[in-house]
Every structure is written in structure tokens, then in C-alpha cells.
Amino acid sequence: xxxxxxxxxxxxxxxxxxxxxxxxxxxxxxxxxxxxxxxxxxxxxxxxxxxxxxxxxxxxxxxxxxxxxxxxxxxxxxxxxxxxxxxxxxxxxxxxxxxxxxxxxxxxxxxxxxxxxxxxxxxxxxxxxxxxxxxxxxxxxxxxxxxxxxxxxxxxxxxxxxxxxxxxxxxxxxxxxxxxxxxxxxxxxxxxxxxxxxxxxxxxxxxxx
Numbered sequence: 001x002x003x004x005x006x007x008x009x010x011x012x013x014x015x016x017x018x019x020x021x022x023x024x025x026x027x028x029x030x031x032x033x034x035x036x037x038x039x040x041x042x043x044x045x046x047x048x049x050x051x052x053x054x055x056x057x058x059x060x061x062x063x064x065x066x067x068x069x070x071x072x073x074x075x076x077x078x079x080x081x082x083x084x085x086x087x088x089x090x091x092x093x094x095x096x097x098x099x100x101x102x103x104x105x106x107x108x109x110x111x112x113x114x115x116x117x118x119x120x121x122x123x124x125x126x127x128x129x130x131x132x133x134x135x136x137x138x139x140x141x142x143x144x145x146x147x148x149x150x151x152x153x154x155x156x157x158x159x160x161x162x163x164x165x166x167x168x169x170x171x172x173x174x175x176x177x178x179x180x181x182x183x184x185x186x187x188x189x190x191x192x193x194x195x196x197x198x199x200x201x202x203x204x205x206x207x208x209x
């Protein structure tokens with residue numbers, strides 16, 4: 001075979017490869033446009049989270065050194081407000097924060113799918129044993145306990161995906177902040193349940209996606 005024939009066949013192969021690449025890019029562009037149009041029309045709403053209650057099993061602070069031991073069980077519900085969009089919860093970690101300092105380990109919940117207008121409820125235990133806290137945090141906590149009211153924040157940190165028809169998006173980062181007030185001493189409004197005190201919160205969380 002002559003060099004001219006090789007050049008001729010090589011040119012054909014390059015044209016075929018260019019056409020395949022161009023066709024693939026056009027197809028992907030069309031799919032992207034369709035997804036964006038569907039997304040713009042449906043306009044998905046972020047899920048709503050509600051901290052329903054919190055049960056306190058332990059909440060003790062010690063000094064020299066400043067250590068905090070706490071055990072809670074929290075009940076959190078989520079609701080998908082969308083009519084035509086489902087939500088995959090790929091990962092959700094729940095933990096407690098006091099005065100901007102994390103005081104428990106993260107507890108994960110089972111990945112799940114939430115259909116249109118559906119509701120999910122989780123009740124994980126979150127705990128921290130002898131967690132070091134800043135001296136000023138220990139002082140503020142002692143002051144709050146003497147007053148009889150401690151404000152905690154239950155946080156949710158996760159990854160979600162949206163499902164539109166048969167199309168599933170990539171992952172989005174979800175954050176939720178749920179305030180919870182624990183009353184102590186003579187102001188205690190909790191109910192004794194076994195070896196815990198259960199507080200009804202029914203507080204809607206601030207959610208961002």
C-alpha cells in the first residue's frame with residue numbers, strides 16, 4: 001500500500017472520530033439544556049426539617065480540666081415539599097453544638113429516598129464523652145445552668161440528590177440548624193422518661209442547600 005493510500009485512510013478515520021466527538025458533544029448539550037429547562041420549570045424547593053424533641057440522658061461539665069459529657073436522643077423529621085421532585089438523602093450526620101463549639105460526635109442516619117410530599121423521621125443518639133471545651137465556654141455553661149436555661153443547636157450536615165422523572169442530579173450539600181432550649185432546675189419543663197428527661201421542641205430548622 002502506498003503512502004498516499006495510508007494518508008487517505010488516515011484522513012477518513014480522523015473525520016469519523018471528529019464526527020463521533022461532535023455528535024457526542026451535541027447530544028450532551030441537548031441533554032443539559034433539557035435538564036436545565038425542566039429544572040427551571042419545576043423549581044425545586046429545599047426540604048423542611050423540624051426538631052420534634054430532645055431527650056437528655058447526660059449533660060455534665062467538669063473543671064480543671066474543662067470537660068463536657070453529654071448524651072442526647074433527638075427526633076428530627078424532614079418533609080419534601082415538591083410535587084414532582086424526589087430527594088435522595090445519601091448522607092446525613094447529626095450532632096450538637098453549644099456556643100459555636102461541637103460537643104458531640106457525629107451520628108449518621110440510614111440513607112433513604114423521600115418521594116413527593118413524603119415525610120421521614122430519624123431518632124439518633126448523639127453523645128460526647130469528656131469532650132474538651134474552652135474555659136470561657138465552661139464559664140458560660142455554668143452560668144446558663146445556674147439560670148436554668150441552656151440553648152443548644154442540633155446540626156444536620158449531609159449530601160442530597162434531586163430526582164426529576166428518571167433524571168437524578170449530582171450531589172448537593174445540605175445544612176440544617178435546629179435550636180433547642182433545655183430548661184433546668186425549678187424551670188424544668190421536661191418529662192422524665194426512664195433515665196432521661198424529654199423536652200418537646202417542635203422547632204423548625206433553618207435549612208440551606
